[in-house]
Amino acid sequence: MIGPNIPLEIRDFPLPEPKPKEVRIKVEYAALNHRDLWTAIGQYRGKSENLILGSDASGIVDALGEDVHNWKLGDKIIINPSLNWGEDENVQGPDFQILGNPDPGTFSEYVIVPSSNIVPKPLHLSMEESAAIPLAGLTAYRALFTRGKLKKGDKLLITGIGGGAAQLALQIGLASGAEVYISSSQDHKIEGAIRAGAKKGFKYSDPNWVQDALKDLPEGFDLILDSASGKGFADLVELCKPGGTLVFFGGTAGSLGPLVPAKVFWRQLNILGTTMGSPREFEDMVHFFELHKIRPKIDSIYPFEKINDALERMKSGQQNGKIILSIG
Amino acid sequence: MIGPNIPLEIRDFPLPEPKPKEVRIKVEYAALNHRDLWTAIGQYRGKSENLILGSDASGIVDALGEDVHNWKLGDKIIINPSLNWGEDENVQGPDFQILGNPDPGTFSEYVIVPSSNIVPKPLHLSMEESAAIPLAGLTAYRALFTRGKLKKGDKLLITGIGGGAAQLALQIGLASGAEVYISSSQDHKIEGAIRAGAKKGFKYSDPNWVQDALKDLPEGFDLILDSASGKGFADLVELCKPGGTLVFFGGTAGSLGPLVPAKVFWRQLNILGTTMGSPREFEDMVHFFELHKIRPKIDSIYPFEKINDALERMKSGQQNGKIILSIG
Numbered sequence: 001m002i003g004p005n006i007p008l009e010i011r012d013f014p015l016p017e018p019k020p021k022e023v024r025i026k027v028e029y030a031a032l033n034h035r036d037l038w039t040a041i042g043q044y045r046g047k048s049e050n051l052i053l054g055s056d057a058s059g060i061v062d063a064l065g066e067d068v069h070n071w072k073l074g075d076k077i078i079i080n081p082s083l084n085w086g087e088d089e090n091v092q093g094p095d096f097q098i099l100g101n102p103d104p105g106t107f108s109e110y111v112i113v114p115s116s117n118i119v120p121k122p123l124h125l126s127m128e129e130s131a132a133i134p135l136a137g138l139t140a141y142r143a144l145f146t147r148g149k150l151k152k153g154d155k156l157l158i159t160g161i162g163g164g165a166a167q168l169a170l171q172i173g174l175a176s177g178a179e180v181y182i183s184s185s186q187d188h189k190i191e192g193a194i195r196a197g198a199k200k201g202f203k204y205s206d207p208n209w210v211q212d213a214l215k216d217l218p219e220g221f222d223l224i225l226d227s228a229s230g231k232g233f234a235d236l237v238e239l240c241k242p243g244g245t246l247v248f249f250g251g252t253a254g255s256l257g258p259l260v261p262a263k264v265f266w267r268q269l270n271i272l273g274t275t276m277g278s279p280r281e282f283e284d285m286v287h288f289f290e291l292h293k294i295r296p297k298i299d300s301i302y303p304f305e306k307i308n309d310a311l312e313r314m315k316s317g318q319q320n321g322k323i324i325l326s327i328g
Numbered sequence: 329m330i331g332p333n334i335p336l337e338i339r340d341f342p343l344p345e346p347k348p349k350e351v352r353i354k355v356e357y358a359a360l361n362h363r364d365l366w367t368a369i370g371q372y373r374g375k376s377e378n379l380i381l382g383s384d385a386s387g388i389v390d391a392l393g394e395d396v397h398n399w400k401l402g403d404k405i406i407i408n409p410s411l412n413w414g415e416d417e418n419v420q421g422p423d424f425q426i427l428g429n430p431d432p433g434t435f436s437e438y439v440i441v442p443s444s445n446i447v448p449k450p451l452h453l454s455m456e457e458s459a460a461i462p463l464a465g466l467t468a469y470r471a472l473f474t475r476g477k478l479k480k481g482d483k484l485l486i487t488g489i490g491g492g493a494a495q496l497a498l499q500i501g502l503a504s505g506a507e508v509y510i511s512s513s514q515d516h517k518i519e520g521a522i523r524a525g526a527k528k529g530f531k532y533s534d535p536n537w538v539q540d541a542l543k544d545l546p547e548g549f550d551l552i553l554d555s556a557s558g559k560g561f562a563d564l565v566e567l568c569k570p571g572g573t574l575v576f577f578g579g580t581a582g583s584l585g586p587l588v589p590a591k592v593f594w595r596q597l598n599i600l601g602t603t604m605g606s607p608r609e610f611e612d613m614v615h616f617f618e619l620h621k622i623r624p625k626i627d628s629i630y631p632f633e634k635i636n637d638a639l640e641r642m643k644s645g646q647q648n649g650k651i652i653l654s655i656g
Contacts, residue, residue: 243416265601271592
């Protein structure tokens with residue numbers, strides 16, 4: 001499955017062979033991320049053509065490179081798409097990459113990854129569901145815990161609840177005993193989140209939503225998770241409790257700010273960027289999901305050959321949960 | 329000494345009496361902060377007229393309210409201008425105030441403060457020097473340590489080195505074993521900072537200063553301390569090492585940003601607001617200054633009746649170090 005332009009094409013390639021410490025995975029299901037769409041349409045940093053896209057997958061260990069001892073053929077696994085994070089838990093190193101750009105990704109019958117980048121499929125999830133969690137779950141887990149220091153009883157606001165990481169953040173937040181609020185521009189997404197356990201939803205396309213939220217929560221939120229940035233980030237600053245934290249991992253609404261400095265410094269706010277996560281965080285995320293029986297929300301499952309329809313679905317912004325490709 | 333407009337006037341008041349748990353201080357020296365100037369010209373939040381300005385002072389315990397047992401008349405002290413910080417080290421509580429607005433401040437022969445807001449004058453400092461450290465030292469100490477987690481060997485950039493907090497931050501940074509870099513728009517301030525031990529200074533009015541700094545430090549700074557905000561904050565984001573931290577406590581250059589989101593989130597940056605500090609931080613700051621024999625830089629000392637000349641000096645932006653009033 002090749003970029004840079006939609007429609008993508010399915011092409012034949014020779015079966016890839018694992019090098020030492022690598023494994024070949026026979027992909028069963030893959031999941032789409034915005035990164036795939038942006039790469040496909042040439043709006044992502046790095047390479048943008050002659051790529052095999054795809055970061056997320058569940059599958060089966062199909063071949064072992066040399067020096068791989070802890071896996072056997074047929075093991076059901078999910079892939080951690082954070083490649084070469086490095087030694088520092090605070091930040092990825094210079095060799096860091098996300099699977100699918102530039103290395104060949106998971107929108108393929110077979111994919112090669114380091115053996116340290118697979119973990120057993122979560123016991124409580126189907127293979128379809130397992131494919132939905134790696135990138136979004138890792139992003140949400142690091143954002144909320146490592147970066148946001150989320151704790152029981154916190155009032156958590158998650159913006160743009162349609163996104164995959166936001167959806168899983170909602171479930172992680174609820175499992176942690178946080179009081180979770182969400183925002184969206186679409187009523188059906190707000191209703192879905194409330195059915196899933198969110199305390200309340202705000203429609204951020206409503207010009208009064210910030211005042212309404214402050215009426216409900218005059219003290220503000222302990223933690224706000226955002227992936228939009230944009231001018232609206234100033235609203236989130238307004239909604240954050242003194243001493244509170246805003247964590248963000250995206251910029252779909254463009255440049256962040258401007259912000260009124262005193263609203264940040266006088267109120268001792270923390271504005272923290274985050275992306276992806278370390279191998280330790282990936283394992284912790286999977287354990288947390290198993291412990292709390294967290295199931296990702298799936299929007300739709302497309303057969304592999306309908307990849308372009310799947311990308312169109314993502315581009316529409318109508319999806320509510322992960323868009324899955326059935327490959328294996 | 330009364331606002332809101334320059335020229336300020338010196339007026340007679342009845343001698344104030346301490347209530348329980350308060351002390352009356354006979355002020356020897358006071359120091360100016362930008363806050364005093366902004367209040368005087370009506371550009372500060374809160375009250376702006378019929379005020380006695382002034383946050384910083386050294387002086388002598390002159391009268392004890394009831395229930396004050398740990399001080400005696402004649403003790404030489406400095407004042408912690410953070411009033412009613414509250415119980416949470418992370419953020420000041422709703423009753424927090426800074427001495428001098430709205431409560432009567434230190435530009436006065438006598439001032440009343442809670443007995444918990446005075447600490448013994450640092451042994452190694454003169455009374456003039458002692459008056460120069462409270463607000464700026466507290467701000468710099470919390471910004472660098474509590475917020476910025478400064479540690480030995482860190483590459484620290486302090487912007488706008490003319491300011492009182494920036495000057496003390498330079499000395500705190502050097503005492504901590506950090507490699508300290510500074511910026512200013514004025515050559516004589518850069519030269520002064522290098523004489524004081526800064527590794528290098530950047531002239532931020534030079535359009536190429538960011539590229540020049542990145543040539544010297546291609547990896548960027550571990551910690552950046554800023555009080556300007558403004559559009560130039562985007563340059564500081566550029567100069568921050570992946571995983572690094574920007575701490576800011578002012579907005580003299582106006583609204584912060586806009587910022588390119590990916591430059592913050594992809595690089596796992598921390599943007600932290602800070603202001604003033606807790607009583608614990610004030611005591612820690614004084615001990616740190618004693619331990620490392622840190623002396624504040626004094627720009628000039630004005631007799632009390634020349635307060636308006638002192639404010640003019642501050643307004644000019646030419647000062648390099650603290651402007652002191654000799655009162656007692």
